[in-house]
Amino acid sequence: MxxxxxxxxxxxxxxxxxxxxxxxxxxxxxxxxxxxxxxxxxxxxxxxxxxxxxxxxxxxxxxxxxxxxxxxxxxxxxxxxxxxxxxxxxxxxxxxxxxxxxxxxxxxxxxxxxxxxxxxxxxxxxxxxxxxxxxxxxxxxxxxxxxxxxxxxxxxxxxxxxxxxxxxNGTDEGILAWVTVNFLTGQLQAKTKKTVGTLDLGGASTQITFLPKFKKTIESAPPDHIARFDLLSTTYELYTHSYLGNGIKAARLTALGALGAEGLERKVFESSCLSRKFREDWSFGGLTYKISGIPDGSTGFTECYKEMLKVVKGVIHQPPELQDSNTFYAFSYYFDIAVEAGLIDERRGGMVKVQDYSIRAKEVCNKLSMYLATKPFLCMDITYITCLLKDGFGFKDETILKLTQKVNNVETSxxxxxxxxxxxxxxxx
The missing domain is CATH 3.30.420.40 (ATPase, nucleotide binding domain)
Structure with a gap:
């Protein structure tokens, strides 16, 4: 760049x-x-x-x-x-x-x-x-x-x-978000290489970007997951990747088996993440899909988790050092779904642990009928975020994320x- x-x-x-x-x-x-x-x-x-x-x-x-x-x-x-x-x-x-x-x-x-x-x-x-x-x-x-x-x-x-x-370019999108957040938090102006990572979750893609602490992270990463550039007399070697098709809306379709499917006007795509009574025409990317719960099937967190796991398992690369205490800012749908689930205040944002998504997902998915009228996809979305963070990227339950729309009153865009x-x-x- x-x-x-x-x-x-x-x-x-x-x-x-x-x-x-x-x-x-x-x-x-x-x-x-x-x-x-x-x-x-x-x-x-x-x-x-x-x-x-x-x-x-x-x-x-x-x-x-x-x-x-x-x-x-x-x-x-x-x-x-x-x-x-x-x-x-x-x-x-x-x-x-x-x-x-x-x-x-x-x-x-x-x-x-x-x-x-x-x-x-x-x-x-x-x-x-x-x-x-x-x-x-x-x-x-x-x-x-x-x-x-x-x-x-x-x-x-x-x-x-x-x-x-x-x-x-998806990589540019991730790097620009990382530079923006680290500039606004004052990390890039400091003499040390202490920085924060960024997690961006859109409708169609998701990005992860951070400055690795360990050489093994760079050595074990796929070549297209590493970006090098000079900034303020410093050369940065970032771990960054954009996963096209792993945004939250695209993930719904992948879990349903609807992404790329034919015969959309005839086929109904069912999910255990949805209430048994749910049935709706849902549009994304210029196409309309018939989606429903499973009328006589199992529902709840366990079954939903199995569905969402297919979206990330074997797709998302796990950097080894995410098991350590990297600090990450998360925004876009990470923020929006946390607000919808009642984990944070929409105006102030807040800090959450990865396990907070998991705990709330279990509560929502095991009471689907309560959310049928107002938030029918909440179980699916928050379970996907849980899978993405834990089984995709490999974050620990105790990892703390800073959820925000703005840093110092500037949009993280x-x-x-x-x-x-x-x-x-x-x-x-």
């Missing part, structure tokens, strides 16, 4: 400038609802304001981030505020009707037109990065969606740079890094 070093230098200068001017960097992303931060204190001698627009095309939704920066010459920019909005489903749901994906993007571009002053439109860059939802699609269908996005961008009044629209990276490659006038 050749741009990582330049990006972090920019972040460091942003943080340093904020401290000098007593100006903070703060984001408040509320999924599905437009949220504009109150403007932070603006330096009196700020030379000008500029903007950047990033679309995050995920598997379950498309999100727009409109960033407003202050350029204080000769220092690098300060982040003043962010406007955010999300729409569902993700672009991959329109694999057979790509023109609808273009309309989704046009809808969100209207948010950008309201957030960015008219006089700034033509010099405000707009970029879209797609993640695992599009990586799962056949290449021709994915490209058709990207083509529609490009048309929408070209019709907009904003500046469309070269390579404005593309599918993000690659989107901000993407626009910083872009601005590092152009000269702002």
């Amino acid at each position: 050749p741009c990582l070093a330049r990006w972090l230098v920019l972040l460091t200068l942003l943080s340093h400038s904020a401290a000098q001017e007593n100006v903070g960097i703060g984001l408040d992303l509320s999924v599905g609802v437009e949220g504009v931060l109150p403007s932070l204190a603006r330096p009196a001698n700020a030379s000008r304001i500029f903007h950047g627009i990033v679309f995050d095309a995920g598997s379950t939704g498309t999100r727009i981030h409109v960033y407003t920066f202050i350029q204080k010459d000769p220092e690098l920019p300060l982040l003043e505020k962010e406007t955010f909005q999300s729409v569902k489903p993700g672009l991959s749901a329109y694999a057979d009707t790509p023109e609808t994906a273009g309309e989704t993007v046009r809808q969100l571009l209207r948010v950008a037109k309201k957030a960015v002053p008219h006089v700034e439109w033509e010099r405000t860059p707009v970029v879209l990065r797609a993640t695992a939802g599009l990586r799962l699609l056949p290449p021709k269908k994915a490209q058709a969606l990207l083509d529609e996005v490009e048309v929408a961008f070209e019709e907009s009044p904003f500046f469309v740079p070269d390579n404005s629209v593309h599918i993000m 690659w989107a901000l890094g993407a626009i910083f990276d872009y601005f590092q490659n152009i000269k702002i006038h």
Whole structure:
């Protein structure tokens, strides 16, 4: 990732400038609802304001981030505020009707037109990065969606740079999350190599990234699980991998035997993780599946665990040192399912042990009827997370995870890094 070093230098200068001017960097992303931060204190001698627009095309939704920066010459920019909005489903749901994906993007571009002053439109860059939802699609269908996005961008009044629209590499996604969290927690600025690991669980893929403590971790890892790069005069050798198809929504389909199955309009996929009374048409990635509980079959945690174990066993590589006390931040669906299960507070987040997921999974799965109306997939999802952490990655029950959506009021997302990276490659006038 050749741009990582330049990006972090920019972040460091942003943080340093904020401290000098007593100006903070703060984001408040509320999924599905437009949220504009109150403007932070603006330096009196700020030379000008500029903007950047990033679309995050995920598997379950498309999100727009409109960033407003202050350029204080000769220092690098300060982040003043962010406007955010999300729409569902993700672009991959329109694999057979790509023109609808273009309309989704046009809808969100209207948010950008309201957030960015008219006089700034033509010099405000707009970029879209797609993640695992599009990586799962056949290449021709994915490209058709990207083509529609490009048309929408070209019709907009904003500046469309070269390579404005593309599918993000899964490894880049994991590394950017690791760099973001370790920068925001102050680990990268320290002289020691004490860092935190990151666990990201999306709808279609999951990523794990950490800095190994032991040489044997690197030596025993598959070659594509190790990434090396220079950052702040330090060479980092990370263990990182993205597992496509092991996101929480894709895991449901794999456990059901529905992923890649034919005859979807006729076949009903059954699971012991669901209430015997459950029957529903469920859509993901542009396809609709008929899903139900097993009317006369066994249900409960033990049976559900057997189903979910098939999704991770022999698929997920186990780094040996995860048996030790590495510190990990976990976000996305790790956070969302913990909130849904009542393990943490949605506003504050919190610390949980791996065994907390397991204990709660047993409670939920053994009382499926209680959750039939409101949270029918909770047993399946929390059991999958338990399997992924314990039997997949090999974490101990006692391992503590920090569940969070934000670090120091900044979203744990690659989107901000993407626009910083872009601005590092152009000269702002």
